[in-house]
Amino acid sequence: HLFSIIMSDWTECLKFGINLTKQTSEIILNAFKQQKQVHLKSSQADLVTETDLRVETILKSAIRDKYPVHRFIGEESVAAGECVELTDSPTWIIDPIDGTANFVHRFPFVAISIAFTVNKQVKAPMEFGIVYSCVEDKLFYAQKGRGAFLNGEPLNASGQEVDISRCVVVTEIGAERDDLALSTMTSNIFRLLRIPVHGVRALGTAAVDMCQVATGGADAYYHIGMHCWDIAASSIIVQEAGGVVMDTDGSPFDMMSRRVIAASSTAVANRISQVIQAFPCRRDDEDQCRCICGGKGVNSV
Structure with missing residues (x-):
């Protein structure tokens, strides 16, 4: 009761x-x-x-x-x-x-x-x-x-279970623009296209990107460097649509880790985790009372 x-x-x-x-x-x-x-x-x-x-x-x-x-x-x-x-x-x-x-x-x-x-x-x-x-x-x-x-x-995920070469994968370059982050993210896209997958897409919003996996319109999504508010909502939408979410290293999903793979199946997610690499990201809940922008506030442009 x-x-x-x-x-x-x-x-x-x-x-x-x-x-x-x-x-x-x-x-x-x-x-x-x-x-x-x-x-x-x-x-x-x-x-x-x-x-x-x-x-x-x-x-x-x-x-x-x-x-x-x-x-x-x-x-x-x-x-x-x-x-x-x-x-x-x-x-x-x-x-x-x-x-x-x-x-x-x-x-x-x-x-x-x-x-x-x-x-x-x-x-x-x-x-x-x-x-x-x-x-x-x-x-x-x-x-x-x-x-x-x-x-x-x-909603139902695509059901693609094995052949990653038939997948459309969604990702983002993101806001991290130092050399290591940029080289890692672009090389990840290169490695996926070399598999080859059917295509790599980006809509500019992590939440909507991940929801494409739930619709079946994309077979997988991955990202490094986003925050918990970008992916927490869409993570359950993917799971309830029959998809899976995990860390980019294949470990269980942790919304504070700033790393995620969402996919139509565990097999597809695992295959992507074998291909992509992550750059170091400070957890969202590390030093909990801190400013994401480094304590400097915001600057007009």
Whole structure:
């Protein structure tokens, strides 16, 4: 009986999160074609706008009003110096605009990503995940044990199990632009194309990238250097669609590690883990109360 009550509570949270996401997306859509004031965070490719900050503030405020004891990990809050910390309390992991560079340039893949986790879940599936690709009007969501959906229709991974040469793989170059990161990421793409895979794609938003695996439109996704708010929501969407997620070294998925492979099957994920390499990444939960941007704030551009 207690279990059913808990599940019902998380279902209520999921429904609230979906409604809030759709409402808040109007702010993004209204600003999409307008001129933006852009700031830099960790690199020339790591951007933030006033809309990012506004959307995160609205999301957190609305959730806090509804669920006062719940906690948050938000991209822009962490960039401002808040802790990356999971506790046993229900925690909302928020990326207000995944694909800020897309948003700035009006490239039409821009998403709100929200994950919900309890009891310090970093390896197990989240309780639920929501990814709303605003310009496309595509709402991906999943709840643990209850399937994954796109605009209400069930999602299923491609089912590709063995032949990686028939796969489409999605990845990103990401915001890490030092020589080691760039050489590692570009050489990974080179090695995949030499297998050869059918193709390598990039949409500019990790959350939407990973959801392509859940739709069956892509067979795998991998990335090194993203953050927990980029992939937490889409990780459960992939798993509930029948796919798998793991670390790039083949070990169990850990959303704080900043490394991930999502794939249609364990065999495909393992094959990719044998091909790609990772560059060193500091865990999101290392030195928990630290600023992702190195404590330097943001700089106008």
